[in-house]
Amino acid sequence: MKTMKNSLTNNQPLKVVIILFAVGLMISAYAQKPENLPIKNYAVGNLINALNSDNDGLRKSAIYLAGKHKIKEVVDVLTVRLSREKEPGMKILTALSLYNIGDARGMDFVQIAAKTDPDLRVRRMCDAIFTEYLQDNSQNSAELLDEF
DSSP, X not given: OHXXXXXXXXXXXXXXXXXXXXXHHHHHHHHHOTTOHHHXXXXXHHHHHHHTOSOHHHHHHHHHHHHHTTOGGGHHHHHHHHHHOOSHHHHHHHHHHHHHHTOHHHHHHHHHHHHHXXXXXXXXXXXXXXXXXXXXXXXXXXXXXHHO
């Protein structure tokens, strides 16, 4: 009985690697061919499943990939994750991912976390991330005004 349980446990890292590889391939396909709607829906659906996973490693990779590829379709999921995550590092990674995506709705949640999160480190990092977001947007607005 122990050998059967050990073999199941030993296969879990392999399963996680395979899932991460598949999600990465789908996101890469999405980034290269955004006009291909079935791949986009399939990749975003898998990414959402990974973001909601109980597996910390899978969830962390999905959060990172969502921000790296600026996938706006997962902003709502990331904002929920920001409020529900227990580990401070995961909250900060989620805030950074929302910053990379650049959606104003997501940044509103980063601002809220900067003021209300119980962890001091998360509050400080979210405040710094939100401040950077405001500076980026004020520079972009100034550049647009200069064009007129």
